[in-house]
Amino acid sequence: xxxxxxxFYAVIICSVFIIGSLTVAxxxxxxxxxxxxxxxxxxxxxxxxxxxxxxxxxxxxxxxRVKDSIVSDAPNITGGCTSVxxxxxxxxxxxVSFDASGVMNGGNALFGDSDPYGGGFGIGLTGAKRAYLLxxxxxxxxxxxxxxxxxxLVGEAIIMDIxxxxxxxxxxxxxxxxxxxxxxxxxxxxxAMQYGANNFRGFNFFPMNEWSTRFFVTPIGSDMDSAxxxxxxxxxxxxxxxxxxxxxxxxxxxxxxxxxxxxxxxxDLMDSTxxxxxxxxxxxxxxxxxxxxxxxxxxxIGYKLEYVVNNPTYGGTNNSGYLFTNTWAMP
Amino acid sequence: MGKYSxxxxxxxxxxITAGLSYAENNVLxxxxxxxxxxxxxxxWAGYIQDETLYIRRFRDEPIRIASGKxxxxxxxxxxxxxxxxxxxxxxxxxxxxxxxxxLTAVVSDKDKISREEKEISKGxxxxxxxxxxxxxxxxxxxxxxxxxxxxxxxxxxxxxxxxFEKIKLETDETDAILxxxxxxxxxxxxxxxxxSRQEKTFVGFSAFEMPTLKLLESRxxxxxxxxxxxxxxxxxxxxxxxYKSYHANRFGLEGFIKSExxxxxxxxxxxxxxxxxxxxxxxxxxxxxxxLYSGEERDKFKQRIYAAVSEDKGRNWAVKRIxxxxxxxxxxxLPRIAVEGxxxxxxxxxxxxxxxxxxxxxxxxxxxTWLKNDTPVSDAGNYAFRPRISFAEGVFYIAWHQxxxxxxxxxxxxxxxxxxDDAVRRNSQKPDGITNEKKEAxxxxxxxxxxxxxVEKDLKVTYAIHDPFFRARMPFDYYSAHRGxxxxxxxxxxxxxxxxxxxxxxxxxxxxxPKLTILGKDTAxxxxxxxxxxxxxxxxxxxxxxxxxxxxxxxxxxY
Numbered sequence: 001x002x003x004x005x006x007x008f009y010a011v012i013i014c015s016v017f018i019i020g021s022l023t024v025a026x027x028x029x030x031x032x033x034x035x036x037x038x039x040x041x042x043x044x045x046x047x048x049x050x051x052x053x054x055x056x057x058x059x060x061x062x063x064x065r066v067k068d069s070i071v072s073d074a075p076n077i078t079g080g081c082t083s084v085x086x087x088x089x090x091x092x093x094x095x096v097s098f099d100a101s102g103v104m105n106g107g108n109a110l111f112g113d114s115d116p117y118g119g120g121f122g123i124g125l126t127g128a129k130r131a132y133l134l135x136x137x138x139x140x141x142x143x144x145x146x147x148x149x150x151x152x153l154v155g156e157a158i159i160m161d162i163x164x165x166x167x168x169x170x171x172x173x174x175x176x177x178x179x180x181x182x183x184x185x186x187x188x189x190x191x192a193m194q195y196g197a198n199n200f201r202g203f204n205f206f207p208m209n210e211w212s213t214r215f216f217v218t219p220i221g222s223d224m225d226s227a228x229x230x231x232x233x234x235x236x237x238x239x240x241x242x243x244x245x246x247x248x249x250x251x252x253x254x255x256x257x258x259x260x261x262x263x264x265x266x267x268d269l270m271d272s273t274x275x276x277x278x279x280x281x282x283x284x285x286x287x288x289x290x291x292x293x294x295x296x297x298x299x300x301i302g303y304k305l306e307y308v309v310n311n312p313t314y315g316g317t318n319n320s321g322y323l324f325t326n327t328w329a330m331p
Numbered sequence: 332m333g334k335y336s337x338x339x340x341x342x343x344x345x346x347i348t349a350g351l352s353y354a355e356n357n358v359l360x361x362x363x364x365x366x367x368x369x370x371x372x373x374x375w376a377g378y379i380q381d382e383t384l385y386i387r388r389f390r391d392e393p394i395r396i397a398s399g400k401x402x403x404x405x406x407x408x409x410x411x412x413x414x415x416x417x418x419x420x421x422x423x424x425x426x427x428x429x430x431x432x433x434l435t436a437v438v439s440d441k442d443k444i445s446r447e448e449k450e451i452s453k454g455x456x457x458x459x460x461x462x463x464x465x466x467x468x469x470x471x472x473x474x475x476x477x478x479x480x481x482x483x484x485x486x487x488x489x490x491x492x493x494x495f496e497k498i499k500l501e502t503d504e505t506d507a508i509l510x511x512x513x514x515x516x517x518x519x520x521x522x523x524x525x526x527s528r529q530e531k532t533f534v535g536f537s538a539f540e541m542p543t544l545k546l547l548e549s550r551x552x553x554x555x556x557x558x559x560x561x562x563x564x565x566x567x568x569x570x571x572x573x574y575k576s577y578h579a580n581r582f583g584l585e586g587f588i589k590s591e592x593x594x595x596x597x598x599x600x601x602x603x604x605x606x607x608x609x610x611x612x613x614x615x616x617x618x619x620x621x622x623l624y625s626g627e628e629r630d631k632f633k634q635r636i637y638a639a640v641s642e643d644k645g646r647n648w649a650v651k652r653i654x655x656x657x658x659x660x661x662x663x664x665l666p667r668i669a670v671e672g673x674x675x676x677x678x679x680x681x682x683x684x685x686x687x688x689x690x691x692x693x694x695x696x697x698x699x700t701w702l703k704n705d706t707p708v709s710d711a712g713n714y715a716f717r718p719r720i721s722f723a724e725g726v727f728y729i730a731w732h733q734x735x736x737x738x739x740x741x742x743x744x745x746x747x748x749x750x751x752d753d754a755v756r757r758n759s760q761k762p763d764g765i766t767n768e769k770k771e772a773x774x775x776x777x778x779x780x781x782x783x784x785x786v787e788k789d790l791k792v793t794y795a796i797h798d799p800f801f802r803a804r805m806p807f808d809y810y811s812a813h814r815g816x817x818x819x820x821x822x823x824x825x826x827x828x829x830x831x832x833x834x835x836x837x838x839x840x841x842x843x844x845p846k847l848t849i850l851g852k853d854t855a856x857x858x859x860x861x862x863x864x865x866x867x868x869x870x871x872x873x874x875x876x877x878x879x880x881x882x883x884x885x886x887x888x889x890y
Contacts, residue, residue, distance in 0.1 A: 036882065038881055039859075039861045040815075040817050040842055040844070040856070040861065041815075041881035042881040042882055070864075073835065074630060075884075103856050103859070104844075104847065104854050104855070104856055105854050105855070105856075106857065110854055111854070126861060126862070127862070128864075159882060160882075161880070161881045161882045162815050162816070162817075162844075162847070163813065163814070163815035163817070163881065164813050164815070164880075164881075165813060166880075166882055168882075208889075209739070209889065210739075211885070212880070212883050212884065212885030212886075214883055214884065237557065240557070245405075245407060245425065246458075247458070247459075248509065249559070250509045250510065250525065250532070250557050250558060250559060251557045251558075251559040251577075252556040252557030252559075252577035252582075253557070254629070263884070265884070268629075271557075271559055271582070271606050272606045272607070272608035272625075272626075272627060272634060272664070273559035273560055273575065273607070273608050273609060274559065275608070276608050276609065276664070276665060280365050280366045281366045305882070305883050306883075307880055307882070307883035307885040308885070309800075309801060309804045309805065309878070309880070309885065309886065309887040319880070319882055319883060
């Protein structure tokens with residue numbers, strides 16, 4: 001009888017351990033979809049606020065997925081990323097800001113933050129780089145740690161040109177259900193777009209002989225800490241490009257496969273005939289996510305940036321960026 | 332008076348007459364609306380200035396055709412057609428969905444100008460118009476209008492534009508007509524079109540019999556991907572359609588020609604895979620076809636100029652690249668052609684010297700061979716673009732837009748006339764070049780001067796070395812006030828690579844930022860070394876550092 005009693009409790013205890021080990025380790029994770037650095041001019045200032053109780057996680061894992069901005073004198077759109085990762089301590093209501101280029105304050109926490117983080121937060125590479133950043137709760141060894149809620153990390157980024165003072169910024173993306181390195185479009189409150197229903201966003205563009213228009217695109221999906229996700233994007237084949245009097249310019253839009261993260265110039269999304277037709281007028285089109293390519297249909301998060309060199313007509317130099325893949329102002 | 336004084340006087344006389352000669356062969360009108368490309372037909376050019384449509388013949392004062400301000404409308408889609416002494420100008424007065432199509436006939440005879448204006452149509456949304464005539468001098472004004480369904484309406488005049496008959500054409504069911512090109516051959520009006528039907532795109536045609544324009548035949552020629560342009564050409568007495576196609580992820584140039592009642596398909600093989608921006612064609616009376624086009628291959632080379640010749644009605648094509656630049660890192664594009672007998676003059680927009688100019692190429696044997704040099708015809712100091720060319724009464728006419736300065740804000744219509752002999756003379760004068768060694772040495776000198784200026788904080792020097800298009804927009808005061816907090820200590824040139832008039836330079840610099848205020852907080856950057864990569868442009872005989880916005884990659888010049 002006693003033997004059966006001991007065996008029974010042993011089974012219970014073992015079951016608890018087994019069930020405990022089957023529980024998936026979770027951490028709240030932030031995604032900063034666009035990081036741009038190019039010393040000494042361009043940097044990205046990242047700010048992260050940790051609202052998770054201390055008992056749940058004492059560290060955060062920072063993973064940059066980074067690549068060269070330019071390869072062979074051309075924008076690096078289809079190149080993959082490599083990881084730069086490190087772990088830093090944190091605590092409840094810790095706010096840390098840092099320069100992703102690692103130049104300001106040696107990459108250490110900025111603005112007189114005296115917390116002993118034990119190291120800097122920069123990418124640690126030189127030259128013009130493009131990246132995205134994942135920040136997640138972790139153990140001291142960098143393994144993800146369970147926290148109480150999937151929405152306790154808050155982040156912001158400002159991309160700055162120190163020389164001219166231009167800047168644009170965005171709020172970091174947080175999956176409201178998942179806490180790992182997978183970002184599901186269904187949980188992003190409409191920040192991303194994908195193939196299927198509503199796979200396009202309309203946008204206006206100014207005359208290309210004066211203004212530059214670029215799209216910063218980051219495909220999202222599973223295992224963003226290690227995967228080189230690809231998207232497939234192009235302009236619309238139903239509306240093509242319209243000029244300012246409603247005239248439609250028909251063409252077959254090139255399909256572009258941004259990998260990891262990429263900056264795509266509007267000019268590269270048109271054929272040369274269309275470019276010559278709207279170069280001096282600007283117009284309207286739709287940015288579309290397509291199905292196909294070498295990977296499943298990954299959604300993308302995208303920001304549109306417009307720039308003009310000091311033109312008095314527009315009040316000077318303008319550098320304006322905004323999230324255009326959101327669903328709030330469709331189409 | 333000494334012998335030297337006479338020489339000086341003669342030299343001055345030569346300079347003055349040369350200048351007058353240049354001025355005599357060039358006129359400017361403006362400022363013009365540069366969103367509308369120049370219109371040119373025979374010796375008449377058309378342009379819009381201050382919302383008003385003008386035409387002008389080279390020697391004469393401009394003639395005002397219509398004012399958009401007075402009409403409370405925007406003038407769009409102008410066309411010019413010259414038949415004898417009459418100049419027909421068609422245009423649309425656009426008022427949202429209630430536009431008017433108008434035609435003005437101008438007769439300019441010595442000092443007398445007479446004009447007659449007609450309202451051709453009103454009350455619809457006009458998408459496109461075409462103005463053409465046939466060998467019997469019948470005049471066709473064709474409009475594509477949108478409504479519940481798109482319609483094509485022809486206004487036909489058999490009496491020199493005195494009266495017009497309106498004929499609505501019978502067309503097949505389509506979702507939308509995306510492009511239209513008419514041509515009249517042997518009493519048949521052919522309408523070549525790109526259209527969509529049930530979410531597919533097709534090229535096809537309809538043929539209408541004169542004079543009633545009754546539908547004779549209508550046919551889908553091919554299903555195609557997005558067709559960026561279609562052109563209709565008359566090959567002796569046969570209609571030919573040429574269009575930019577897209578199949579299996581590749582661009583191409585292909586077409587159809589009517590032959591013995593059948594439509595034969597052809598393609599220009601050497602254009603396969605090339606993104607052709609635009610083409611222009613000429614056909615001689617013996618059926619020789621010459622097509623000029625510009626094309627690029629992404630990630631390989633920017634737009635180049637090609638001549639394609641066929642002597643067997645499009646079955647076979649001999650293609651030759653005709654622009655003569657060493658590197659393809661700048662674009663040469665949008666060619667236009669004019670012909671006098673066997674003599675061919677081609678002009679295009681060319682950016683090899685960074686500041687875009689109008690370039691000319693000549694052939695004396697119908698495009699079989701080409702004179703070696705590419706000859707600029709626009710002034711090197713003005714950004715020139717979108718050239719047109721025509722031939723009338725022994726003279727070639729070229730019209731283009733050109734900006735008044737490097738700020739590229741205000742442009743004029745430049746109008747030039749050129750005889751063939753003058754063109755050949757210009758072509759033979761190759762401008763003095765600079766040796767590669769001198770160019771490289773000059774580059775290093777300029778780069779050193781720039782970084783020396785950065786180290787010594789001599790902003791006047793560093794500003795002056797920036798490209799002229801940036802400086803035209805950015806005054807020195809603004810530049811100097813936005814230099815940023817960096818202090819540079821030293822530099823060394825690591826490497827340089829020159830391709831034509833563009834150079835890439837790598838420079839190692841040592842800099843620091845003693846104090847930097849961001850978001851209201853002070854921070855600093857300790858001394859460090861980095862390698863910067865800059866682009867330099869060879870313009871006006873020297874090198875300039877290209878301004879590139881660090882965040883967006885944008886700059887003040889495209890090439």
